[in-house]
Amino acid sequence: MLAVSTILAKVFAWLKPERALADLLPRLYSWWAIVTLVTVALVLQQPYSLYFFGLVSFLALKEFYSMIPTRRVDRSILFWAYLAIPIQYYWIHIKWYDVFIIFIPIYMFLLLPMRMALMGATYGFLRAASTTQWGLMTCVLCISHIAYLGILDVEHVGPSGGAGLIMLLLLLTEGNDIAQYVWGKTLGRTKILPKVSPTKTWEGFLGGLATTVGMSYLLAPYLSLFTSGQAILAGVLIGVSGFIGDVVMSAIKRDLGIKDTGTTLPGHGGVLDRVDSLIYTAPIFFHFCFYLYY
Amino acid sequence: MLTRVLKILFQCLFVRPLVLVLIGLNVRFQERIPSEGPAIIAANHNSHLDSLVLQSLFPLRLLDRVRPVAAADYFLRNKLIAWFSLNIIGIIPVPRTFRHSEGDPLAGCSEALESGNILIIFPEGSRGEAETMDEFKAGVAHLAQRHPDVPVYPLFLHGCGKALPRGEGIFVPFFVDVVAGEPMRWGGDRNEFIQQLRLEIENLAEYCQRPAWD
Structure with a gap:
């Protein structure tokens, strides 16, 4: 998926260099770096x-x-x-x-x-x-x-183990961020929290939530032992809490009068800008799994 | 040869990981930073980390050409520190106080500029109180006057004084903001040059967010 979007962005940049897409390529390159690092970290196992x-x-x-x-x-x-x-x-x-x-x-x-x-x-x-x-x-x-x-042990959480659950959490959380952004950009009309984050809309939130639930339903069988009901519930939890994490960090940045938390990840801003939704989704998803299996 | 190997190892194993991972840089206007000498970088000074941060802004191939100008009384105060400052950091020592009979205090700087080096100068002359700017000394204006073709780049640094201020032993990680300015040329008057340089650096400070530190 990342490869396809990078090629699309390259082609687009080549066809219409004047359009304001300057942010997109560095953003995608940062995604490549993140995905590579996470994959290496998960493959290498503990510690x-x-x-x-x-x-x-x-x-x-x-x-x-x-x-x-x-x-x-x-x-x-x-x-x-x-x-x-x-x-x-x-x-x-x-x-x-x-x-x-x-x-x-x-x-x-x-x-x-x-x-x-x-x-x-x-x-x-x-x-x-x-x-x-x-x-x-x-x-x-x-x-x-x-x-x-x-x-978490393989005997509790299934053959793909804890790494599978991390993969599921990361894919759903980041997928949810992107889906909310895309839905908001294409259909967004009704502002959801204009005082905190003027770009967030109900259409983006609900479209993203639906996409995340769908992704969870499709991905969960490969990465976890979730039943389809549990997969849907996990999708709802991540879709909603990811949105909340995003707006909470937006509120803090607004309070401090800054736009991005840093420049570590070109195109994304800082590390905190990228993990803001994980701050909420990680503990909630973790306790959901922990409750189910322990 | 051995000192050169040590110098490169020190940069690769200590300075760059320290600056890029433990500290972390937010660089504004990276494109303004010169890619070759001769040039003078004039920055505000808050911490020993300043020189290391500025050296890290340049690629390793320029390592031998980027030379911090540093106080001889402090950095040559004993044999070990002098060896380290001269060979591993590559400073150009200047006396903070001098008599005319002792010759030209800026001879080392002039020589380095003539052979195409990039000089790092802290016109405040001392780290002083963390994250506040002291009076500028005239040395940088003397150099600009002597070498009117060498561009002087004003540069603002914020954060090193929080991470490792003067007189503190422990290092605390903080992001460091670097704002590079447009090059300045010698205009004909030393006082005016110093005032202008100070003004430029103060203007650069507006580009970065500096949360309260009290």
């Missing part, structure tokens, strides 16, 4: 896929901490927050689910404000504590759920 998703967490967290207001005194707090990444992925490596799920929401949540209080700077304390934790929750805890999917 290499952990390194890959750990790197994604790191890049996203770095973008987040670079775009929000921070306090000079909190440099060491941010340093501690970065240290949470290898620790969080270590819990996945040793398959310690109970600690994986509470380490950031409870222990980092308690630890960082303690360290901040000991430093004695109270100006902007609540804002600093909250934004630091927000970055950890989204970029580390939520993203690390993708990696935890990867270590």
Whole structure:
């Protein structure tokens, strides 16, 4: 599919070089890079896929901490927050689910404000504590759920294993992003959340949702043990939560007055722009699978 | 030969991974960055990372030609640091204070420009307080006057001072914004040149988002 769209884009750029498609080719090249890296990470098996998703967490967290207001005194707090990444992925490596799920929401949540209080700077304390934790929750805890999917056992989740579930999650989430965009571009009329994201429409959202449910129904038999009912439910969950992840990150960017979170991925913006919907879909899809099989 | 191998290894195994992965660059107007010397890059200065970031903007084949101009009293303060600064980073040392009897303090810079190098100069002369710009020193204007054909590229850096400010031991990852400016030419007056350069760099700062850091 990627090959076809790259060729189409090339042909189109060649036929009509004046049309504003400048964004499309770099965007597609970035897609090639992403797809290659994900495939390599999944084929290499443990613990290499952990390194890959750990790197994604790191890049996203770095973008987040670079775009929000921070306090000079909190440099060491941010340093501690970065240290949470290898620790969080270590819990996945040793398959310690109970600690994986509470380490950031409870222990980092308690630890960082303690360290901040000991430093004695109270100006902007609540804002600093909250934004630091927000970055950890989204970029580390939520993203690390993708990696935890990867270590689910073959005996529980079926012959394609956890890697199959990761593949399904990524295909459906990114497919949903693209489908919502395409449906919105072609049919979009009624704005859904004009204050947050003026380009999002009901037509885009519903068309994307329907496409995602269809994709889930078709792909799930190859990548998971889902029954057709479960596949449809997974499609609905990812379609809706992917949309929400997208608009939540849009709201943050609007609050900060920026358009993209970075320039790491040419044509896409930053890493955070690409994984915004995964922040919502990954934990929700994970807990759906976990509930079904464990 | 050995030092050259060490220099390339240091760039490939330490500087580039540090700058491109741990720090991460957002470069605006990459196309303005010169691809050959002689040229002068004049940037604001907040951190030791500044020189490493600027060196990473150039391809490895230019490694030997991109030379940070650095304070002799600081970077030659003992044998080990001097060896490292001169051979591995490739600095051109300049004295921060000098007497006329000691000869030309900018001789090294002039020589490097004449042989086609790209000089990195921090006109503030010191890192100072992180993410604030101090007074500019006149050295860059003297060089521009002596070499009127060499273009001077103003360049704004933001983020290195957050990642590794003066006097701090731990490095904290932050994205670094680099905004390259249009080349400036010598106009005939040193003070005016310095004022203009400062103004250009301040204008470049408007291109990047700089969240509060207080």
